[in-house]
Amino acid sequence: MKSRILGIKVFIILIIFVLSLRLFSIQIMDTNYQKIANRNVIQRGIEYPYRGLVFDRKGKLLMYNEPIFDLEVTPKNINLSDSLLIKELLSITQKEFEEAYRKATSFSRHLPSIFYKQMSNEKFASIQDRMIDLEGFNINTRTTRGYAEKGMANILGYVGEITRNQLKLDTTGYYKAGDNIGITGIEKTYEASIRGLRGVKYRNVDVQGVNMGSFKNGTYDTLSQPGLDLILTLDGTLQKYAEKLMEGKTGSLVAIDPSSGEILSLVSAPSYDPSLLSGRGFSRNFATIQTDSLKPLFNRPLQAMYPPGSMFKTIQGLIALEQGQVQADEIITVNGQLIGDHAPADRYDMERAITKSSNNYFFKVFRRVIQQGEHPSPFIDSRMGYNKWRDYVLQFGFGNTLNIDLPNEKAGFIPNLDFYDKIYGEERWKFSNIYSLSIGQGELLVTPLQMANLGAILANRGDYFTPHLVKKVGNKSLDFGQKKSVDIDTSHFDSVLDGMQALVSVPGSRAYIPGLVFCGKTSTVENSQGLDHSGFMGFAPRKDPKIAIAVYVENAGWGARAALSTASLIIEKYVNGSVKKKWLENYVLKGNFQDAKPK
Template identity: 45%
Template sequence: MLENRKYIIIGAFCLVGLIYLSRLFYLQILDDSYSLESSNNSIKRVIEIPYRGQVYDRNGKLIVYNTPVYDLYVTPKQVRIPDTTAFCRMMEMTRAEFDSIMNLAKEYSPVKPSLFVRQLSKEDFARIQDALVDYRGFEPRMSSMRTYPARTLSNALGYVSEISKKQLENQEIPYYRQGDYIGHNGLEEQYEEVLRGRRGVKFVMQNVRGVAKGSFKNGLYDTAAVAGKNLYTGIDVEVQKYADSLMQNRIGSVIAVEPSTGEILVSVSAPTYDPNLLSSRHFSKNYVKLLRDPYKPLINRPIMASYRPGSTFKLIQALIAQQQGTLTPNMVYGHGGSPMRCHCHGGNNLRGAVRFSCNPYFYNVFRKMIYHNGDPNTFKASAIGLRQWHDAVEKFGIGQKLGVDLPTELKGSLPDVETYDKLYRGKNTWKFSNIYSLSIGEGELLVNPLKLVNLAATIANRGWYITPHYVKGIGRVGEGIPQEYLKRHETDIAYQHYLPVIEGMRMAVAAGTVNKMADIPGIDLCGKTGTAQNNKFGHKYDHSIFIGFAPMNNPKIAIAVFVEYGGWGGSAAAPVAALIAERYLKRKTEATKLDEHVKKQYLLPPVSMLPGYKGPKKAPQIRKPEPVQKDTGRKVEKLKPMMASNSGE
């Protein structure tokens, strides 16, 4: 019995030994993958970076494409440079630059490759290619550089640059390596995973000097790189470039959408810059220069700038009041009893009040809304009414992020009961006299241009909107669009309440607060002017606003224009909107006099007027606004210091 056990144990040990020997034979003789991993001196693993997806406009015109370039990587441990001076001369760099780059590479890793020089053109690489054989430790890799033929849309597109150390450390799923490129800001960041594609791996045989001798096993173990998907946008690049030209010598923004789809047609942030500046080897130098520009060209104003909406907000007031039942289209208000004065003669109905932007009219409309609940307690009535008003305004997308497909949208501010409880340090410490500036879009209200173009689209659609978005297709037109950009959002305002407001908007352009030249024949533009206060320098330098849509029936374009320091909304912003609507609808500009008039205007303020300037508070006299029919009123009494002063159009 014991003898049998001895043989069993011996047999078990022999079996285990045989298994180990078989495994070793397989790994060392039969399995090429083991040989592959252990043959770094003869077989090199090369990562293939895929081409990023290209970007097109709504008509198939190329906005962004890839230009082939070469990146040069260095592995410090392997570096052998016989003559450093000659090497620096060949690379067109100073010895100090060379030492700095090498020190950074050593800090990252002595044995791992890191970026030495990026984006060498084909011509530059051809010049140094043969000489690199004499300098061990340097490895060229094929790459690509983003190129922008239209030279527009810089803020909305974003840019591609080397991944930061923080981004590397914060990866949830490890993908990027030191020296990799990644999208920053704009569409490049928002759709990074779609645009970047999928890496490939190629195994290359090389000799002891690192010279490639061909593919290993005829590419049996290679994995092909998969190019990123193309991005199709709703942008009309022809109209986009025209809008850029109209916003020269101005600070502000233009954003236009197709009301029926929510697709963004035009997105201008002025002043702008050539996006090619941030896709060259001189990225760092150009970025710092743009960052230090006092006019802040890197800010994407359509979604990041915050303004008071001014008189454009009166449209929302009119719609909510009608739905609530406190306003009818034929209701007339005069100027009596209002703390706000106006430049119209008063006694208007709703259409006339929108046409002439009557401040006292909308003061009374707002007051009646707030006190609609009939509570005899003044403080309690204000709180109840404001809460109802806040909930109704919120359905227009105000005071929240709309969800545009860009990573830097700001939500703005829509004050509520809690806002004023905090502002006035307690409940029942404020009343209507503290909040009436909201009636004409002033006070604590803050919106970005995206919110107001969405309002214009909502009115154009008579009560609903689709979240504004840039994407029109991923991979192919109409495919891959996120579901949130196909969903309708209802405002719960009845269709019939929009009709008198739209009629008033049409009258405002035809014979109201808008420069008469902006009523271009055949466009049928409906709009509303606004003036956002710039209290630091007085009303002459207020920000000019216009929102509208065209044509009046079956609208094809909704638009919002902000011109900072532009004065009246009807003089600076409205003509820009009218010309862009004409170019989009007619595909040409027939209003040549208006075009010349707009392009001759110089509304760029001196640096001393910009936010953050530490000099004297008195504004320099740069120009006077164009003489047009005034479309704003000023309040008579001064509000409490913690309240924003209110002015309307």
């Protein structure tokens, strides 16, 4: 018997030992249970910060955060006798009420879910006062982007859910699936500043998922930080006026303050109402906008590439002068037979050639620039001349992006030697193959932004600043780098600017602004696809310039009509503060330039 008694005792101790060992294995060896337990009760809630506000250069609010109010219901807690009041306040039918209630119940009886989405302000106001009577109902506030104006969509951009690809590319590890991110415009470029810092709130939940208060009194919580506000360089009033003028047209308008590179106005036409891509209607509206044949999402000032046309003669003149291939006062006689021309056969100096936009004058000047006679072979001579010429053109900011603070800027195109070698074969092309470049046609492609920047270079007689849209982020002024200069002696600008001034100084003409001395050059850009594009580039006033501008209106014919008129109005509006030429304004607003096809 003794051994049996001992056996029983050993058995009891052994079982306790086994139980303790098992406890040891699940409590200490296996740390998984701790994690699962935390997953059970600790819910990680993300506190999304407000995105930064956006103001124009004068402090006018352009983009803000708009609250959206949803009515939520927790089925377990409601008092069904309140249903009459709810139906009345929301003005919904019994059927709608039952449907919404059924949906909420099938989601959860214990957790709040949306009962009525996006209440109108009136409904919100009336229901807010009655909330204390309505047990089980609560109002959930979300925010979405709100816009003061219907314009500027291409500048402000929009916010959307981060894509899987963007998530992969995100090296900061900040973003999680389902997060919002700036997709275009300054919402994208300034995303890191404007988004703010996400906060995290840990809370305890019970088995039903009901909130049981903050986890460890919020020790691990982080507060969200609202995004930084942006102050744009944009002039809201000017922008609105420019958008009005560009309404119903296809094209671009870019206005820059030459003294700083600050963009005063940037219009892409046609555009869309930015509020369409904010909040709930996003996917439906996006599809509509994206499939629009006029491509409102295409940010023309930065992305549309056109030949520069006659506006390019300003650069041709400056390069030839700098290289000494022509003197400003040298008279060149043209008979108008080298190249098609609207200017008459006549004797031209630089100023007059610019004013009259003589194709044949610039044909001759460009021939001198390309074939400088430094090599007996005209082919090699052309290569050498072309390369020098191209270096100058690149200095004007063409052929490369200017690095404006907006996404998807295009570089334009200034062909290099390889390009022509591929077409014609090495040393098998010379001036006669590329003479179209002399009048800004041929293979050249520029963006409206680059043309406006050219206006700024001319205004500053050779200097420019990187064009940009944002002045200040939070309290910090942004630095867009040093002034850049082209290797053209400032004295060479006189004759070119004289020619530009003369062009816009004919009293009574569309361009003329009484009392304002300014400069401009038009283009009638040849377009193989349809009607010519109307282009204008200039700056004002000539002395102490305040605004440089480029306008392209697609398929509007003469540069001297659509583009010049629009630019003239913008200049008058910005420099003088108001527009006196109402007839010109009506002319532009009416927008009937179609009968103006040249030839």
